[in-house]
Amino acid sequence: MSQETEKSEVTAAILIIGDEILSGRTKDKNIGAIADVLTEIGIDLREVRIVPDVMDEIVAAVNALRARYTYLFTSGGIGPTHDDITADSVAKAFGVGINVDERARAMLLERHRPEDLNEARLRMARIPFGADLIANPISKAPGFRIGNVHVMAGVPQIMNAMLDEIRPTLTSNAPVISETIEAGAIPEGNFAGALGTLAAAHAGVSIGSYPSMTAEGFRNRIVVRGREAEAVAAARAAIEAMLEPLRS
């Protein structure tokens, strides 16, 4: 694969780990937050999975996703309690050992007195062999990176802080330019045929149509996404021209 091709294909997946998301008890906020950051820096998010706190499920998902995409970002399951099994699962996925990491222990000691660093808290210093740590400025217990997998906390504030740490280290594509055209109350069915033809003619960009329901009824937006400013502008102009006669 040439450098050029590789550069144009930086991809990512997200793996959210936690029974509390699957039960509906906690509503996920991390998918959207990571997606926003990846879009901003120009990495294509291609897949998301949510799995329970079950080691075999985590191992299988980590291995499927790390093999397929440039980066995998996980969130959840790195706290001190018995259901926090992400670090052990990632070690198993990579086939490496895991133990209390002295660098991680030192980070925990910035927050806890030595006599409070009990067995449970030391679970948070268990890091797979060969991993780099990801600093946690909020509660100190670190995340880690091993291979192309970034393991982050589930609490959104900590996850976001870890993502800020990781961000400068990521290779990215040219950022995606996104333009939104408000179709307003024009029914989607009135422009869908023409939009399909137009999308086929502007293959260098991706064009999506997104309805939403408001108190006044359906409203539609068309979004053009692409990495080349001229191609995005050309598609946008074509869509505006197509919509113009449909606006009442």
Place this chain on the structure above:
Amino acid sequence: MSQETEKSEVTAAILIIGDEILSGRTKDKNIGAIADVLTEIGIDLREVRIVPDVMDEIVAAVNALRARYTYLFTSGGIGPTHDDITADSVAKAFGVGINVDERARAMLLERHRPEDLNEARLRMARIPFGADLIANPISKAPGFRIGNVHVMAGVPQIMNAMLDEIRPTLTSNAPVISETIEAGAIPEGNFAGALGTLAAAHAGVSIGSYPSMTAEGFRNRIVVRGREAEAVAAARAAIEAMLEPLRS
């Protein structure tokens, strides 16, 4: 598999389809809404995936998830535009044909005049052969059920209305009873060891510990989930007793 075993193992997966979720442009609300309904009626949600508007990805995810769980619920990609390819993808996953369905066309005619039922809008009446329709009381274009796969709209209001239609048709387990114990400001690391021991002793229930960050610092909640009221109550009592000496 005995009827009893089967009854205790009603499981589900969710597949969200759409580039707009992966780009971060639209923040998903459907995962949490479906998760809440499934928990309420006693179906175990075991996995969620989000994939782009790419036929091969949708087909692969539909086939992986429908083979593994009792039910699969999909959301997104059934509108009139060129990027709405869910129905065709599901037909391909099942290896069946697809065409305009006369029942679906009749539903669309409840909302659109015959002269407005253009080719694009008729895309919304394309239903895989052998599928049952799921009524859409809001904008009429139906979802459908084929095998154990329920195909629903992406717009949350419509998705929720379709879920209400589907709900009485689902087989469910005994509902899960969920009890929340507020650990308040007790640090998770102070009870994590004891909680792990306690979780091992109460294997009939699932016990999770969930930290959240508030303006006053971390707050922790412990949640006990299970199908047997006595087992849940016993675990709850044990957790309360364990926490009591730690409360200041």
